[in-house]
Amino acid sequence: AQTVTQSQPEMSVQEAETVTLSCTYDTSESDYYLFWYKQPPSRQMILVIRQEAYKQQNATENRFSVNFQKAAKSFSLKISDSQLGDAAMYFCAYRETGANSKLTFGKGITLSVRP
Amino acid sequence: GAVVSQHPSRVICKSGTSVKIECRSLDFQATTMFWYRQFPKQSLMLMATSNEGSKATYEQGVEKDKFLINHASLTLSTLTVTSAHPEDSSFYICSASSGGAYEQYFGPGTRLTVT
Numbered sequence: 001a002q003t004v005t006q007s008q009p010e011m012s013v014q015e016a017e018t019v020t021l022s023c024t025y026d027t028s029e030s031d032y033y034l035f036w037y038k039q040p041p042s043r044q045m046i047l048v049i050r051q052e053a054y055k056q057q058n059a060t061e062n063r064f065s066v067n068f069q070k071a072a073k074s075f076s077l078k079i080s081d082s083q084l085g086d087a088a089m090y091f092c093a094y095r096e097t098g099a100n101s102k103l104t105f106g107k108g109i110t111l112s113v114r115p
Numbered sequence: 116g117a118v119v120s121q122h123p124s125r126v127i128c129k130s131g132t133s134v135k136i137e138c139r140s141l142d143f144q145a146t147t148m149f150w151y152r153q154f155p156k157q158s159l160m161l162m163a164t165s166n167e168g169s170k171a172t173y174e175q176g177v178e179k180d181k182f183l184i185n186h187a188s189l190t191l192s193t194l195t196v197t198s199a200h201p202e203d204s205s206f207y208i209c210s211a212s213s214g215g216a217y218e219q220y221f222g223p224g225t226r227l228t229v230t
């Protein structure tokens with residue numbers, strides 16, 4: 001079964017600085033999707049970024065970028081120029097390519113941003 | 116963008132009663148909907164997957180007779196917590212997928228409190 005591991009329960013970053021959130025996963029599939037979701041205090045799940053495993057290029061969305069290492073099964077999220085609004089819980093997630101496949105989530109990491 | 120709504124956002128019920136939570140896709144047809152449960156500071160736990168017009172598939176350990184899921188149309192799925200008890204108090208989140216997309220769209224969640 002696929003597993004997603006986020007080993008750091010909490011992290012803190014100074015406003016305007018850069019922080020990297022780690023995630024590893026385990027799968028026997030060669031093609032799949034990886035996601036980072038943000039859950040602010042409102043608890044609405046917000047998609048931050050996604051990566052298709054067949055793409056070698058790392059995904060980027062404004063201040064958010066990933067370091068996707070397929071062989072190492074690693075998928076870290078880098079947040080640049082951290083803002084107070086980035087404070088939230090962040091979940092790494094894995095999904096197979098089949099239609100309507102379920103998401104497998106990591107345990108999540110709570111990110112705090114210091115002003 | 117794709118919008119998923121949940122109703123109610125908060126509900127308080129007495130022990131022994133049943134409560135129904137609705138999940139609606141507002142601007143797309145959701146061939147599959149997923150129901151999650153989340154405890155404070157924890158990850159999302161998938162309870163079941165429902166496809167329109169067919170029986171839901173429950174995850175191991177989830178009581179299907181207690182958590183009744185109905186996906187009667189391509190825009191509506193309901194979760195009914197039957198004979199609720201205080202231990203059923205939790206945050207319930209639904210998500211919806213349109214089949215071809217690799218993305219799930221999340222509802223805002225429902226906070227259930229059983230007294």
